Amino acid sequence: MPASTAADFSSLPYDVLIKIAASFDHPNLLSASLVCWSWCEALQPLREAMLLLQWGKRFKHGRGGVRQNAEKALESFLKAAARGSALAMVDAGLMYWGKGERDKAVGLYIKAAELGNHAAQCNLALSYLQAKPPNTEQALKWLYKASFGGNVRSQYQLALCLHRSVGVRSNMKEAVAKWYLKAAEGGYVRAMYNISLCYSFGEGLALSRQQARKWMKRAADRGHRKAQFEHGLALFSEGDMMKAVVYLELATRAGETGAAHIKNLVLNRLSAASRDHAMSLADSWRPLPSS
Amino acid sequence: MAEKASPSSNSISLKTVDGKIFKVSPAIANQMLTIQPLIKDSDSSTIISLPDVAAFHLTKIIEYLEGKPAAAPSAVDAFEAQFVKDLSPEELKGLLIAVGYLKVNGLVDLMANTVAKLIENKSVEYVRKFFGVVNDFTPAEEAKCRQEHAWAFDGVDED
Structure with a gap:
């Protein structure tokens, strides 16, 4: 049975609170900050990170009255990442990836992925797939994690990865179709097209012209x-x-x-x-x- | 934190706040980062006291560390999903504290993610109630926290 002593959640360790809120958007972060005084204190670095993240995006896209400046964007993202923001780790990772500094990008993706950020998990998986030689095992590990977490891009990539790695093994065809369908239902257009093809050939699920037509139209309309x-x-x-x-x-x-x-x-x-x-x-x- | 016990095997003895003693292998104990430095200097006769951890929570932590599949990515996720599903909200909260204190490899992230999903997009009042936390802000402090940085987000497009 659980301990009889009632735990005091206002004194949750700061590092645990920062992990909990690492991928929160601004409204969620503000809500968590308003729970009590010590949470407000604990989450101060993440609130600063949110500001730095916004500045980073202004520099990256050249908006909000700011001239485009990739160096300053990266600098802002890195400062925000250092304060524990998983969102900023992903943005900084993207910039490093764009500059060809893949190791630095992967390092940031790993940190954010471990914090449970689905976008980072997906990017990390894709970087494992693009490595030479590709590390399919690690890629699948992160794709599964993000897919079970409901990330539609990962669900599509997972289906694609299973599709490629298992080829024609029929017991995996169902898994492929299942993840395409999940991603399609979540609104991912490329998955809509692929699930339509699965239905029209009866790959991994029962052949259905009606379903095939429905998903093809949905993909077309998007x-x-x-x-x-x-x-x-x-x-x-x-x-x-x-x-x-x-x-x-x-x-x-x-x-x-x-x-x-x-x-x-x-x-x-x-x-x-x-x-x-x-x-x-x-x-x-x-x-x-x-x- | 450590006291001597009668030597038995190569295992590490952990004593919970409610007085139960658990014997675990060094491989398991080493994944609790908080006690890692104590393990190095301990022998089989050492008992490490865990003042913030109840027997129930240590049982769950050991269950996680021993049960987590080493390979097969989809199996790890299925295991973790089931592990979390089996916890009541009370157990989840208690485990979060224990795991945060012991800094258990992998489990800190799993617990933090689980709690994050539970409180995301919920009202402040819901989160206070969920954790049994009392609002200790003065109205002035709360208003200040609400105002802080708010100006910076006016008119910024989300992408």
């Missing part, structure tokens, strides 16, 4: 150009020329060269008025939000 092409072809074969031409036009505009030929075929069969209407639909199209 701007996936291959999905726009595929969905346009599906509409074409169903005889819905108006809608087909809009998706094919969108795919063409996005750079899917294969879509142009069939789009022109359809356009030639439409009246001038329909053609204009289709083009104005394509002009006013905006992708649905995705994660």
